[in-house]
Every structure is written in C-alpha cells, then in structure tokens.
Amino acid sequence: MPNWLLPENIADVLPSEARKIEDLRRALLDHFRLYGYELVMPPMLEYLESLLTGAGKDMDLRIFKLVDQLSGRTMGVRADMTTQVARIDAHLLNRDSVTRLCYAGSVLHTRPSGFHSTREPVQIGAEIYGHAGLEADAEIQELALASLALAGFGEVRLDLCHVGVLRSIIAGDEAARRHEAELFALLESKDVPGLRGLCRNFAPETGAALLALPGLYGGVEVLERARALLGAIPGVARALDELETLARQAGAAATVTVDMADLRGYHYHSGAMFAAYVAGLPNAVVRGGRYDHVGEAFGRSRPATGFSMDLRELARLMPGAERKRAIRAPWGTDAALREKITELRKQGEVVIQTLPGHENDQDEFDCDRAVVWENGNWILKN
Ligand SMILES: N[C@@H](Cc1c[nH]c[nH+]1)C(=O)O
Numbered sequence: 440m441p442n443w444l445l446p447e448n449i450a451d452v453l454p455s456e457a458r459k460i461e462d463l464r465r466a467l468l469d470h471f472r473l474y475g476y477e478l479v480m481p482p483m484l485e486y487l488e489s490l491l492t493g494a495g496k497d498m499d500l501r502i503f504k505l506v507d508q509l510s511g512r513t514m515g516v517r518a519d520m521t522t523q524v525a526r527i528d529a530h531l532l533n534r535d536s537v538t539r540l541c542y543a544g545s546v547l548h549t550r551p552s553g554f555h556s557t558r559e560p561v562q563i564g565a566e567i568y569g570h571a572g573l574e575a576d577a578e579i580q581e582l583a584l585a586s587l588a589l590a591g592f593g594e595v596r597l598d599l600c601h602v603g604v605l606r607s608i609i610a611g612d613e614a615a616r617r618h619e620a621e622l623f624a625l626l627e628s629k630d631v632p633g634l635r636g637l638c639r640n641f642a643p644e645t646g647a648a649l650l651a652l653p654g655l656y657g658g659v660e661v662l663e664r665a666r667a668l669l670g671a672i673p674g675v676a677r678a679l680d681e682l683e684t685l686a687r688q689a690g691a692a693a694t695v696t697v698d699m700a701d702l703r704g705y706h707y708h709s710g711a712m713f714a715a716y717v718a719g720l721p722n723a724v725v726r727g728g729r730y731d732h733v734g735e736a737f738g739r740s741r742p743a744t745g746f747s748m749d750l751r752e753l754a755r756l757m758p759g760a761e762r763k764r765a766i767r768a769p770w771g772t773d774a775a776l777r778e779k780i781t782e783l784r785k786q787g788e789v790v791i792q793t794l795p796g797h798e799n800d801q802d803e804f805d806c807d808r809a810v811v812w813e814n815g816n817w818i819l820k821n
Pocket residue numbers: 519520521564565566704705726727728729730744745746747
C-alpha cells in the first residue's frame with residue numbers, strides 16, 4: 440500500500456472546498472456574535488473521564504483513545520464539543536447569569552456516523568447556559584434555522600422530539616427504568632419487534648405506551664395523537680406542550696415534523712430535542728436540544744440547551760462557490776508597483792503577483808483585471 444494513502448473516511452480538503460468551509464465558519468461565528476455568543480476553544484484532547492462526563496456509552500465508542508506520556512493516563516480525542524463547552528461553563532466561568540458560548544473545531548470519530556460521513560467533522564455550534572425556560576430552546580432553534588438560511592439552504596425540515604416523553608413513561612416502572620439505554624437504542628432504530636420483546640418484561644400499560652412511540656411521527660398533528668394516547672401519563676402533557684410551542688416558533692422558517700422515537704444523539708439530552716434536514720442528505724445536518732444534567736455531572740447544576748452541525752457536510756451540500764475575482768500583477772521590486780499592490784490589497788482586493796516564468800498558469804481565482812505599466816504609471820486595467 441502506498442504510504443500516502445489516507446485512512447477510510449478521512450480526507451484532505453482541497454482549495455475550493457476549504458474556501459467554502461472557511462467562509463461559512465466565519466459567517467456563522469460572526470452571526471452567533473450578533474446574538475451575544477462568545478467564542479471558546481476547548482482542547483483537542485482531554486482525559487477520557489472528563490470527555491465521558493454526562494454522556495452515554497455511544498460517546499465512549501466514538502472516542503479515539505491514547506496514552507498520555509506525561510501522566511500515564513488515558514486521554515481521548517474529542518468526538519463532540521458540547522460537553523467540553525458545558526465543562527467550561529460549569530467550572531471555568533463560574534457565572535450565575537445566562538452564558539452564551541459558541542465554538543468551531545475539528546472532532547474525531549472512531550466510526551463514521553453515516554454512510555458517507557467523514558470521521559473528522561468540523562463541528563460548529565452554540566450553547567446557552569443558565570436558563571431553564573423554553574425561551575432559551577426557542578432562541579437556539581431560531582439560531583440553528585438562521586444558520587442554515589445563512590448557508591443558503593432554502594427548504595429545511597425541522598424534526599422535533601422530547602426525551603421527557605420516554606422518561607415519563609418509564610418513570611413509574613422500575614423494570615423499564617433499568618432498560619433505559621436499550622429502550623433508547625430500540626426506539627432510535629425503530630426496532631418494533633425488539634421493542635415488543637423487551638416490553639414483555641414491563642407493566643402492560645408501560646409496554647403499550649412505549650409501543651405507541653414508533654408510530655408517532657408525521658406533521659404537527661402527531662402531537663394531538665400523542666396527547667390522546669399518552670396525555671394521562673404524568674409529565675407527558677407538559678413535554679407535548681413544549682413541543683407545540685417550539686413548533687409554533689419555527690413559523691415559516693421550516694417545515695415542522697414530529698418523531699417521538701427520534702432520540703438519536705449522545706444521550707445527554709434531557710428535554711426537547713430537534714434535528715434539521717435539508718434536500719440531498721438523509722442524515723440530519725443539525726442536531727440540538729436541552730441537556731440540563733451535564734453541568735451537574737461537572738459539579739455545578741446549570742440548565743443548558745444548544746445545537747451543533749458539521750461544516751464539512753454543510754459546505755459539501757452548499758451550491759458551488761463562485762470563483763473569487765482577483766487582480767493579476769507582475770512580479771517586481773519597483774517601489775511604485777509595490778505601493779500600488781499594497782493599496783489595492785488594503786481595499787480588500789485579491790492581488791496575485793505572477794512569478795517569473797508562470798505567465799500562463801491557471802489558478803483558482805477569476806483574474807478579471809491586471810496592474811499594468813502605462814504612460815509612466817502603474818494602473819488597473821480590465
Ligand atoms: N452536540 C450534539 C448536539 C447538541 C448541541 N447542543 C446540544 N445538543 C450532537 O452532536 O448531537
């Protein structure tokens with residue numbers, strides 16, 4: 440095997456793609472700032488225990504592990520920045536007020552999350568800490584949809600779900616509570632026969648409620664059906680009301696659907712959750728939701744909600760970026776030429792100097808103007 444081959448689902452990003460990713464990263468971070476989100480940069484790797492705090496087994500399977508030569512302890516490469524940012528909020532900032540944080544950086548996955556997914560997503564996201572009310576969830580949802588609009592996606596489907604529904608169903612059934620992780624897995628994969636088998640161990644009413652969940656998907660009217668079937672279970676009506684409010688908030692920004700079994704994620708979520716889909720990709724491009732207990736696991740209880748997405752995936756789906764306009768200039772040491780070039784670059788123009796012998800090279804830019812010597816002056820010509 441040639442030694443320059445890259446591992447499966449790991450790839451170089453070439454100039455035109457890199458430009459799309461970087462332009463989008465900058466636009467999104469600038470946009471997050473308009474809402475008051477401050478940028479944080481958590482480390483690429485940490486001790487494993489800290490990365491696993493508050494998250495489930497699937498996070499453990501996703502994380503690449505290595506041994507720290509300084510401490511002898513096991514470290515992990517981050518697979519998701521959300522819990523890192525929760526740690527920053529809980530430990531480092533120590534604020535009681537509302538804190539809005541955002542981040543962008545590479546994460547690594549031991550296995551790709553989807554069929555063609557990269558194992559090195561560039562994760563970007565925003566999180567709000569310190570507000571338990573639905574207003575924070577609504578802001579996060581709005582920001583997620585605004586981000587997709589900014590990336591040029593016109594048609595977005597917003598899929599809503601609520602962990603509270605499952606948790607309320609199993610709250611009064613000790614046997615079911617012991618199988619929570621399994622229930623999550625069966626519901627996520629809509630494995631109805633598996634679910635039916637497991638439910639035989641629970642009280643009949645628990646089983647019936649759980650078996651109703653995979654069928655509860657479709658438009659917002661699903662909330663009515665869910666209310667009729669499960670509304671009497673303590674806690675369920677409130678969760679459904681929350682989803683209804685969030686569905687209304689989305690307004691015209693997205694087509695809202697509800698899927699009571701779409702509990703995919705790292706299993707730290709505790710309330711309303713959402714996923715956003717765009718044309719051309721079966722996997723969700725955005726995932727988010729409430730996760731109030733992660734801060735607690737870091738020693739400071741802080742309500743939390745947020746969203747994240749993969750810039751590589753988004754950039755890949757975005758329409759091809761136009762080639763950027765640029766100006767050609769000859770190579771030279773003439774002071775007047777250098778001054779002219781500096782002045783143009785100050786104005787934000789891309790000026791590319793032709794190196795000797797490369798007058799006919801092709802490049803990534805659309806050079807529609809040139810700096811030329813005419814009548815004793817360096818001037819700009821079309
Ligand atoms: N980081 C989560 C999504 C999320 C961000 N904040 C809350 N939830 C994921 O990748 O699935």
